Each structure stands twice: as C-alpha cells, then as structure tokens.
Amino acid sequence: MSKTISRQPWANQSVAGNLDILIGSILPAAISVILAILTGMDFSLALLLIFLPLQLISVCTIAFKRQGARGIKDGLLILFVIFFSATVLVLLVSVLVSVVMQGSAAMSPHFIYQNNKYVSTTTSLEYGGVGHAILGTLIIVSMTTIAAVPLGIAMAVYLTQSNSKLTGVVRTVTQALSGLPSVVAGLFILSFMGFANFERSGFTGALALFPLMLPTVARVAEEALRLVPSDLRLAALALGAPNYRAFFQVILPAAKSGIITALLLGLARVVGETAPLILTINANNSTNLNPFSGGIATLPTFVYGFLGSLYDTSQARAWGAALVLLTLVGLLFGMARILGRAKKTSASKIKKAK
Amino acid sequence: MTKFQETASSLSAENISVWFGERQVLQDVSLTFPANKVTALIGPSGCGKSTFLRTLNRMHELIPSAGLAGSVLLDGQDIYDPKMNAVDVRIKIGMVFQKPNPFPTMSIRENVISGLKLSGRKNANPDELVETSLRRASIWNEVKDRLNDQALSLSGGQQQRLCIARSLAMDPRVLLMDEPCSALDPGSTRRIEETIQELSESMTIVIVTHNMQQAQRVSDQTAFFLADDNVPGGVVEFGETEQVFNQPIDSRTNDYVNGHFG
Known part of the structure; x- marks a missing residue:
C-alpha cells in the first residue's frame, strides 16, 4: 500500500x-x-x-x-x-x-410483579413488590397522556397556525400554567372532588396530573411546529390542499421528532409527580386495575410511603421502586425515540401495497 | 401515458390594486395572459411583481393584512367570485416558488404525487403520472433510478425541477413561476427554460424574473413593473417581448432593460 x-x-x-x-x-x-x-x-x-x-x-x-x-x-x-x-x-x-x-438490594423477579398486600414496614424483602405500583403508574400516566397530548398538540396548532389575536393570551396563560406548582394542581382537583362528590381513584389522580402535562406538551409542540418552514405550508396550499390536509400531510410529519420530544417531556413532567397524587389518590398496597374506583398506587407514592419509615427493609423497598421508576422512564423514552425515528420505509410501503 | 388535457386557459387581471394593511403596493394593474403564451414580469425589487403573481392564484389572501381590489378572470370567470373556492383555483393555477421547497418527509416519487393526496384526488395510475410529470419537467433521466430516495438528497436545481414536476402532476391550466431560477446555476437555469418552452404548448405561463436575458429567451410578452417611494407599483409598459426590449415606448423601460438602473 x-x-x-x-x-x-x-x-x-x-x-x-x-x-x-x-x-x-x-x-x-x-x-x-x-x-x-x-x-x-x-x-x-x-x-x-x-x-x-x-x-x-x-x-x-x-x-x-x-x-x-x-x-x-x-x-x-x-x-x-x-x-x-x-x-x-x-x-x-x-x-x-x-x-x-x-x-x-431489593431487586428480584418477585419485586417486579408481586404487590404489597401482606407487607408491613418490617417484612423481609423476600415478600412483596412494586407490581401494583408499576400498573398504577402506567394506568394513571396513560390516562393523563391520552387526554393531554392530543389537546396539547391541538393548542400548539392553534398557537402556530391561527392569526387570531387571542393567541397571545392563550400563550401567556399556557406559560403561566407550566409554572404551576404541582401541589397546587393537586389541591385544585381535591377541592373539585369535594365539590363534585368524587371518590379518590386513579381517575382523580390522572385529573390532577393533567394541568401539569398539558402546558408542557403545548409549549414544546408549539416550538416544534414553529420550526417547520412556512414555505412548506405555502407549497402545499399552492397545490390545492385544504388547510387540514396541508397540516396533517406536510406540517405535522415535518415536525414529528419535535412532537415526540413534546410527548417525552410531558411524560417526564408527570411520571415522577408525587404531591398531587398524595392528595388525590389512595395509595394502597394491592393491585387495582380499575382506575375509577378504589385505591391505586404509583411508583412515586410507593417511594414516598416507604421512605418515611426508618426500617431498613422499607428503605430498600423505596430505593428499589425508585430504580424501577428510572428504568421504566428509560424504557418509555427509548421506545418513543425508536418509534419516532425518521424512517425511510414509507417509500417501500408503497411498493408493497402494489 | 397519462392523458393531459392539453388545453390551456387564458387569464386576465383587471384593475388589480393590492394593500398590506394601510400601505398600497399595487395600483390598477391590468394584464391579459392569452392561452399558451409565456408572459414575463420584470422590474426592480419591491415593485410588486411577486405580490401580483400571488393574486393570480389566491395565495395573496394567506397574508393576514392583505387587501385586494379588482378581479382576475380565468377563462372569463372571476376567481375571486364568492362562489369560487380558493382550493379549486389553486388546483387549476399551479405555482412554482423562488426557493425550491420539496416536502422533506417525502420521497421523490411521493413529492410528485403529493398534490393528488393533498387535494384529495385519485389517479388510476400514479406510476405513469410520476413518469410523465418528471419527464415534462426534464428531470426523469436523473431520478428514474432513485424515485424512493428522499427529495432533499437532490441538488438545488433538481429540487426546483422536482417542484415543477409536482405542479405539473396536477395538470394545471396556468403555471405561475416566481423567479424559479434565482437560486440556480446556469446549467439548471437553461434546462428549466427549455422546460418552460415545452410546457407552453399545453399551458399558459406567467414568470417573474430579474434576469433580462431570461425574459427575452422564454417569453412572448413582457410587463415592466415599477414602484417609487410612496407610489404604489404599477405596470409601466406591457407588450410583445420583442417590442418591450427593442423599441420600448416609455423611457423608464428603456433605462431598465438596458441596465441604467434597477
């Protein structure tokens, strides 16, 4: 050579x-x-x-x-x-x-899938786990997400695509809302529950997380949509596209990765919330898949509950739950990033369809 | 091959005046664009050529502060008539922008037929439409082996021709071009000019250009726009390209086409 x-x-x-x-x-x-x-x-x-x-x-x-x-x-x-x-x-x-x-220290297979039904603060680590809290977290957070993400994106669309003078007001309120202390959101829902005669349940917990997630999603999604060049929208309209098609087929795909970031930041905002949930749910120790009645625990409330106790086993359980929470967040983020990766397969899909 | 309707439409603008907020930028512009003719709009920057072009397919109204008076007739029918739909107008009157703007999330192939999807129309044979449109924009040979590549992988000149193909796939009767070559090298410019010549057989073309030679090369008739401080833009001279460039009636036209100002 x-x-x-x-x-x-x-x-x-x-x-x-x-x-x-x-x-x-x-x-x-x-x-x-x-x-x-x-x-x-x-x-x-x-x-x-x-x-x-x-x-x-x-x-x-x-x-x-x-x-x-x-x-x-x-x-x-x-x-x-x-x-x-x-x-x-x-x-x-x-x-x-x-x-x-x-x-x-607390990690073992049964820690992931068992619930804490017969566990007291001094029970040895061979029994009990965070299974119920994982399910509770998933249930409550996904309820919040299902409501907050479409609404947040819709708000972002309104803020970027509308010429209305109201956008300024909406933007200011959204920004103010994103600084809302989470415990205040919890208190608000708590007083609403008293007013509307709602029992504590997973649903009320999801309600308390909603005002925290919505402004985060709306603000980040707005930034993402704002970054899409206006040229693209004009090009689509000049081809005879109605506004909604221009948005769904051109603007939204171009902003996709930014919108996924909005979703992730929204998730990150609520998945670790403790204060509003302590006020609005009964963090119990058994598995409950019904979000509309009965006690339900999440990982952060689990951590909060056991960290207060001075016994070693309880402390270990709390740390274990924190580790599970971190892993869960990591998994969610990884999944969202993989799903949102710009794919080159759209063209090959057309081929297959033929 | 996909059948194109091969019928161009005539377009005429009557007493067009345009405002942005309180500021008037065009005053009483009346021009006629006969079917199958290429019309060049020339004039210094800021004289309202592009704005005028945008009034011809109702893109102008997308600017929040925009105002308009006058009418634009497509085959005798006013496109600003309340019964007319802006979307239908834009399907009939296509537009190519100054900067190439292919859709970045779509492949070359998807870009060409994006107009169909965007306007909710169906085509029995999209593959043929893709080939025909790309051929008409004289870019087929360069991209036929990479139709599924991302549109942004093309060079600037190719992207612009892809945008032309995208407009052609809609089979417009009139094609508006807003300085389509200003960002391109001489080679790409030449190819687009050849394309314009071929297209004029099946459609009416209005092209805004800053390049005098280009206007002379491609157009049948030319309109010279001029604006001054505090005076809204208007047409100084309008006629056969040959006459506007060689025997201009107005002295300002003479100065402009001979490079004395602007």
Whole structure:
C-alpha cells in the first residue's frame, strides 16, 4: 500500500511535540492528589481549593506561551466549560449510581410483579413488590397522556397556525400554567372532588396530573411546529390542499421528532409527580386495575410511603421502586425515540401495497 | 401515458390594486395572459411583481393584512367570485416558488404525487403520472433510478425541477413561476427554460424574473413593473417581448432593460 496523506491533518498532533501540554495536564492533578493524601484533606475540597487553581495557572501559562493574551481567554473558556460540564455529569451519574446501588438490594423477579398486600414496614424483602405500583403508574400516566397530548398538540396548532389575536393570551396563560406548582394542581382537583362528590381513584389522580402535562406538551409542540418552514405550508396550499390536509400531510410529519420530544417531556413532567397524587389518590398496597374506583398506587407514592419509615427493609423497598421508576422512564423514552425515528420505509410501503 | 388535457386557459387581471394593511403596493394593474403564451414580469425589487403573481392564484389572501381590489378572470370567470373556492383555483393555477421547497418527509416519487393526496384526488395510475410529470419537467433521466430516495438528497436545481414536476402532476391550466431560477446555476437555469418552452404548448405561463436575458429567451410578452417611494407599483409598459426590449415606448423601460438602473 502506498503511503496516503492523513485525511485529517488538523488532528495530527503528537504528544511528543506537545510535552508542555502533557506536563501541564498531569502536574496539577498529581500535586493535588499528593497534597490531599499528605494533609488528609477531603478530596472534593482538594478538587476545588488545590486542583482548580493549579489547573487554571497551568492552562494560562501554556496558553500564553503558545498564543499570547488571546490564548489565555480561549484556555480559560475551555477549562471552565470542561470543569463545569464534568461537575454536572458527576452529579447526574452519582444520582444514577446511588439509585442503582441502593435499589439493587431489593431487586428480584418477585419485586417486579408481586404487590404489597401482606407487607408491613418490617417484612423481609423476600415478600412483596412494586407490581401494583408499576400498573398504577402506567394506568394513571396513560390516562393523563391520552387526554393531554392530543389537546396539547391541538393548542400548539392553534398557537402556530391561527392569526387570531387571542393567541397571545392563550400563550401567556399556557406559560403561566407550566409554572404551576404541582401541589397546587393537586389541591385544585381535591377541592373539585369535594365539590363534585368524587371518590379518590386513579381517575382523580390522572385529573390532577393533567394541568401539569398539558402546558408542557403545548409549549414544546408549539416550538416544534414553529420550526417547520412556512414555505412548506405555502407549497402545499399552492397545490390545492385544504388547510387540514396541508397540516396533517406536510406540517405535522415535518415536525414529528419535535412532537415526540413534546410527548417525552410531558411524560417526564408527570411520571415522577408525587404531591398531587398524595392528595388525590389512595395509595394502597394491592393491585387495582380499575382506575375509577378504589385505591391505586404509583411508583412515586410507593417511594414516598416507604421512605418515611426508618426500617431498613422499607428503605430498600423505596430505593428499589425508585430504580424501577428510572428504568421504566428509560424504557418509555427509548421506545418513543425508536418509534419516532425518521424512517425511510414509507417509500417501500408503497411498493408493497402494489 | 397519462392523458393531459392539453388545453390551456387564458387569464386576465383587471384593475388589480393590492394593500398590506394601510400601505398600497399595487395600483390598477391590468394584464391579459392569452392561452399558451409565456408572459414575463420584470422590474426592480419591491415593485410588486411577486405580490401580483400571488393574486393570480389566491395565495395573496394567506397574508393576514392583505387587501385586494379588482378581479382576475380565468377563462372569463372571476376567481375571486364568492362562489369560487380558493382550493379549486389553486388546483387549476399551479405555482412554482423562488426557493425550491420539496416536502422533506417525502420521497421523490411521493413529492410528485403529493398534490393528488393533498387535494384529495385519485389517479388510476400514479406510476405513469410520476413518469410523465418528471419527464415534462426534464428531470426523469436523473431520478428514474432513485424515485424512493428522499427529495432533499437532490441538488438545488433538481429540487426546483422536482417542484415543477409536482405542479405539473396536477395538470394545471396556468403555471405561475416566481423567479424559479434565482437560486440556480446556469446549467439548471437553461434546462428549466427549455422546460418552460415545452410546457407552453399545453399551458399558459406567467414568470417573474430579474434576469433580462431570461425574459427575452422564454417569453412572448413582457410587463415592466415599477414602484417609487410612496407610489404604489404599477405596470409601466406591457407588450410583445420583442417590442418591450427593442423599441420600448416609455423611457423608464428603456433605462431598465438596458441596465441604467434597477
């Protein structure tokens, strides 16, 4: 094979030629680790008090040597971006890791499918599970979703496609509503239940989640629809399309991935809600598939219920439920993304139909 | 092959005045577009050519502040008559935009027949329609092996010809083109100009262009639009292309076509 010239000459940096960078990167870390060990200092404190200033000095020195004053600004920006993104990433990962670590103690097949009917705060982990809460979460969240997603998208359509002067008012109210504290939504439904003589049930829980999901879906879907170029709508209308066909066949497909994001953010907003549900449902321990009567638990109310107890087994159950909730959310998000992926199969479908 | 009706319609605009809110942008424009003729609308930017073009197939009314006076007759029938439906008008009078705007979520094939779906019409043999339309827009040979590719995978010039094919699939009697070549290279421009010549055998064409040579190459008649500060746009001169470019009556037309301003 003949020798080819590198296709990415800008990436062609040997470590040997950049010895100063290598030293500048290792030295601050090494010094801070050694100092921390010698003085018995807390590592996170050492990170902030020793490592960050040292790294700042080293970045500034190297940058100044290479590019002068301009290099210092560049170097500082890069350092801070990396440092703070790493901080956020560490926080996120530590949340995940702690849930997985603490939650795995309770994990077993029966924990997923059994309910908690004969379980007290001290029952050993060999009995009981979150099966009823998984079902409850799915039932309540899907009831909310079925109502909130079409309505939210309809609101977004109104906000983007209508020329009415009312859109400004609707948009402001939607934004205000999206800042609504969830406990207030719960209180609102609770007072409504007293007024309308409704018993606590899964349905009233879904009602309490509805005002939380709706504005989120509406706002994100509005952004998604706004990003569709107006050219496309004009092109469709110029071909003799009525407004509704232009919307369903051209605008909506073009905004599809954004609309799915709206759905996901809406789900994320309500799936972990606890406060409004504590007010509006009876979080019980047995399986109940009827959302219109009787007690029903969700994963967050399960966590809330068992975390309050001081017994180890209860704590473990709560962490286990949190892990199940995280997994469930992950699965839902993954599924939605796969379903929403821009597919190239629409053309082949036509072929098959022939 | 799919039968095209091969009958063009005549179109005439009578005393068209246009407003955006309180601002008048066109004053008393009257032009006639005989069947099977190509008419070029020329003039400097902002003189109301594109706006005028949009009044011809009722796209103008989609702008919230739009206002209009006058009438547009398609074969003698006023398209702004309350009994007429804007959707039907747009099916008969097709439009090609300045920027290529194929539907990004559809394949090349789906784009061509999108008009059928969008207007709720059926065609017994969509495959033939796809081929005929693409042939008429002289892009068939370039895309015949990749009909199921995404429309956005085409180059700009091909996308514009795909948009023309999309309009042709609706079998319009009049085709309006709003600077269809302004974003294209000379090669694509030439092909679209050839397409226009062929299409004029079966339809009436109105084309807005900033390119004098293009107007001379493709059109039978030419209208020169002009607007001034605080004066709404209007037609300064309208006649056979030959005459407008070589023996213009109005001195302003002479200055414009010879590149003295604009």
